[in-house]
Amino acid sequence: MKYLAIADAEAFISKALQSQKVPAADAGTIANLMVQSDLVGADGHGIFRLPAYLKRIQAGGVNLKPNIHIEREQGATALINGDNALGHLVMDKAVQLAIEKVKQHSVCWIGSHYGNHSGAASVYVRKIAEQGYIGIYMAVGNANHMAPWGGIDLLLSTNPIAIAVPAGDGPMVLLDIATTVAAYGKVKVAAQKGETIPDDWMIDRQGKPITDPKKSAEGSLLPIGGYKGYGLAVMIGLLAGALNNAAVGKGTIDFNAHHDLLTNTGQTIIAVDPSAFGDQEAFIGRVIALVEDLKNSATLPGVKAVRVPGEGSAKTMAERNRMGIPVSPELLNALNTCAQECGITALDL
Amino acid sequence: MKYLAIADAEAFISKALQSQKVPAADAGTIANLMVQSDLVGADGHGIFRLPAYLKRIQAGGVNLKPNIHIEREQGATALINGDNALGHLVMDKAVQLAIEKVKQHSVCWIGSHYGNHSGAASVYVRKIAEQGYIGIYMAVGNANHMAPWGGIDLLLSTNPIAIAVPAGDGPMVLLDIATTVAAYGKVKVAAQKGETIPDDWMIDRQGKPITDPKKSAEGSLLPIGGYKGYGLAVMIGLLAGALNNAAVGKGTIDFNAHHDLLTNTGQTIIAVDPSAFGDQEAFIGRVIALVEDLKNSATLPGVKAVRVPGEGSAKTMAERNRMGIPVSPELLNALNTCAQECGITALDL
Numbered sequence: 001m002k003y004l005a006i007a008d009a010e011a012f013i014s015k016a017l018q019s020q021k022v023p024a025a026d027a028g029t030i031a032n033l034m035v036q037s038d039l040v041g042a043d044g045h046g047i048f049r050l051p052a053y054l055k056r057i058q059a060g061g062v063n064l065k066p067n068i069h070i071e072r073e074q075g076a077t078a079l080i081n082g083d084n085a086l087g088h089l090v091m092d093k094a095v096q097l098a099i100e101k102v103k104q105h106s107v108c109w110i111g112s113h114y115g116n117h118s119g120a121a122s123v124y125v126r127k128i129a130e131q132g133y134i135g136i137y138m139a140v141g142n143a144n145h146m147a148p149w150g151g152i153d154l155l156l157s158t159n160p161i162a163i164a165v166p167a168g169d170g171p172m173v174l175l176d177i178a179t180t181v182a183a184y185g186k187v188k189v190a191a192q193k194g195e196t197i198p199d200d201w202m203i204d205r206q207g208k209p210i211t212d213p214k215k216s217a218e219g220s221l222l223p224i225g226g227y228k229g230y231g232l233a234v235m236i237g238l239l240a241g242a243l244n245n246a247a248v249g250k251g252t253i254d255f256n257a258h259h260d261l262l263t264n265t266g267q268t269i270i271a272v273d274p275s276a277f278g279d280q281e282a283f284i285g286r287v288i289a290l291v292e293d294l295k296n297s298a299t300l301p302g303v304k305a306v307r308v309p310g311e312g313s314a315k316t317m318a319e320r321n322r323m324g325i326p327v328s329p330e331l332l333n334a335l336n337t338c339a340q341e342c343g344i345t346a347l348d349l
Numbered sequence: 350m351k352y353l354a355i356a357d358a359e360a361f362i363s364k365a366l367q368s369q370k371v372p373a374a375d376a377g378t379i380a381n382l383m384v385q386s387d388l389v390g391a392d393g394h395g396i397f398r399l400p401a402y403l404k405r406i407q408a409g410g411v412n413l414k415p416n417i418h419i420e421r422e423q424g425a426t427a428l429i430n431g432d433n434a435l436g437h438l439v440m441d442k443a444v445q446l447a448i449e450k451v452k453q454h455s456v457c458w459i460g461s462h463y464g465n466h467s468g469a470a471s472v473y474v475r476k477i478a479e480q481g482y483i484g485i486y487m488a489v490g491n492a493n494h495m496a497p498w499g500g501i502d503l504l505l506s507t508n509p510i511a512i513a514v515p516a517g518d519g520p521m522v523l524l525d526i527a528t529t530v531a532a533y534g535k536v537k538v539a540a541q542k543g544e545t546i547p548d549d550w551m552i553d554r555q556g557k558p559i560t561d562p563k564k565s566a567e568g569s570l571l572p573i574g575g576y577k578g579y580g581l582a583v584m585i586g587l588l589a590g591a592l593n594n595a596a597v598g599k600g601t602i603d604f605n606a607h608h609d610l611l612t613n614t615g616q617t618i619i620a621v622d623p624s625a626f627g628d629q630e631a632f633i634g635r636v637i638a639l640v641e642d643l644k645n646s647a648t649l650p651g652v653k654a655v656r657v658p659g660e661g662s663a664k665t666m667a668e669r670n671r672m673g674i675p676v677s678p679e680l681l682n683a684l685n686t687c688a689q690e691c692g693i694t695a696l697d698l
Contacts, residue, residue: 151652175577224575228573273424277594
């Protein structure tokens with residue numbers, strides 16, 4: 001495996017975006033945020049997405065001179081209109097506003113619409129927790145690959161939720177999950193590699209498990225916990241989609257199939273100030289105590305150690321900050337095809 | 350099956366509580382809220398719990414003259430100290446405060462500690478959604494029946510989450526789930542009936558499925574979606590427990606084993622005003638549109654119709670308002686044993 005240094009990845013992305021007329025400052029912000037996804041090991045959400053983002057830009061599917069603005073602001077809430085900007089810019093603004101408003105109100109709820117795909121959810125809640133606040137993120141995914149429980153029609157996305165809780169000097173406790181057993185990206189990767197998929201990932205229109213990922217097109221991803229995960233996907237769809245007047249259900253645009261259409265992606269960020277509920281240090285102490293208790297649990301046969309949410313990504317982050325981002329031959333090839341199209345220097349790893 | 354009229358159930362509970370020196374007004378509030386759990390079909394959370402509540406009162410495990418008060422209030426947040434009151438009273442206060450504060454700030458986050466079991470989570474988010482707001486509830490459960498993912502030690506509870514979204518004249522969209530595949534109560538019911546349980550509910554200390562519920566004592570409930578549900582349980586534990594300086598992890602008291610000990614139950618209520626994000630009617634329209642799309646989905650073979658979260662409980666509510674609460678012979682017997690102990694008139698169904 002070859003490795004791409006973090007700074008080089010950022011520079012490459014930024015140059016590629018600028019070659020497509022993304023203003024330099026915006027390109028820098030996006031490049032930085034994209035690489036944050038790679039840093040924590042969310043490989044499907046970082047530099048891997050550059051070719052798709054460039055395709056969307058070239059198809060006119062995003063607004064390169066957006067007026068990202070606060071459309072409504074009331075009490076401890078706000079609604080951001082992303083003006084169809086590249087999604088990272090919208091979430092960057094949402095996080096900034098959340099940190100501003102949580103200082104003022106101790107909690108805030110920021111909705112956004114007319115956004116786009118913005119990488120791993122964890123990137124944004126991490127920024128909030130780095131400031132000592134609890135961060136929650138919910139989004140409507142950009143393609144419907146799930147049917148309602150008991151149904152066949154693909155009306156729901158994997159609607160992810162991420163939650164980050166600061167833990168002082170320890171790695172923050174951070175969960176970033178889709179409400180489906182597996183992300184659709186994993187199914188596609190298995191199809192590429194000619195592998196089978198576990199029988200609890202997808203069902204076909206008869207309700208039978210799909211294990212050949214090449215047959216996934218008509219199938220439905222399965223929600224976690226059956227009707228429970230279905231319910232969570234619906235509620236996140238309402239809180240991040242319907243509430244923000246963003247796309248959800250039938251209105252969702254498949255961003256892989258339609259590079260030119262407005263996705264009207266809906267996202268929600270909540271920030272909470274733990275110090276509103278008591279001494280911040282004492283809170284951090286309680287968080288660390290729970291983390292330690294979980295980690296010290298006896299393990300099942302064959303399990304080396306219990307993990308706490310966020311521990312794995314913190315390790316990956318430390319490794320990749322040192323080693324860089326692992327780049328497969330396929331990814332390198334895809335990125336250098338972009339380089340050629342954009343007229344920028346190819347990566348030489 | 351025999352049926353107990355709603356008003357009779359309330360009167361019975363209220364009298365039983367008053368016989369144990371619960372002040373009349375509090376007894377009335379608790380009785381009303383307990384019956385709300387029965388009304389929506391949460392049979393393990395309503396009148397079924399009366400014997401256990403009475404046992405806790407008799408053991409001195411709850412404070413019958415509590416000073417439920419706002420311990421901290423900052424911006425759009427507050428922390429309620431339940432002073433070890435019967436849990437329904439604490440949540441009643443939390444909901445009232447949430448509705449007050451959401452009017453002022455458009456969103457609010459109310460934590461509570463020193464509460465107790467308070468019935469079905471759905472009862473409280475329903476009250477918020479009935480006022481046109483979105484309600485979210487999270488709690489640390491009152492007994493640890495789940496190990497961390499890959500672990501053996503029972504350090505986590507089923508930590509439930511409930512979310513209610515108003516839907517105008519239609520039934521509100523309402524999800525009320527534990528983060529485990531099955532509630533521990535279901536395992537106990539199966540044990541009583543001598544039935545087996547599905548192999549994805551629990552594992553033993555070797556990681557093997559438990560299908561004989563009589564062997565459940567040492568086993569761990571399984572989280573929904575494996576590490577995902579484990580992660581959700583941890584995050585809810587932090588948001589409703591650690592944040593509120595309430596019990597979580599090792600600090601959790603098993604309320605079925607220790608009727609005299611302070612549970613320090615932690616709960617969190619969030620309310621959001623949809624009208625802060627746009628026209629309320631238009632929002633309701635989008636909620637109903639998603640609901641209709643889901644319900645109109647083609648179904649899998651053998652499935653009559655797709656259900657939307659909250660639809661089933663709305664039907665049950667309508668039925669039970671008319672018919673009353675179904676009471677099994679075992680439950681009737683348990684309630685009439687209480688009646689005898691309390692010196693009140695037995696139920697005659």
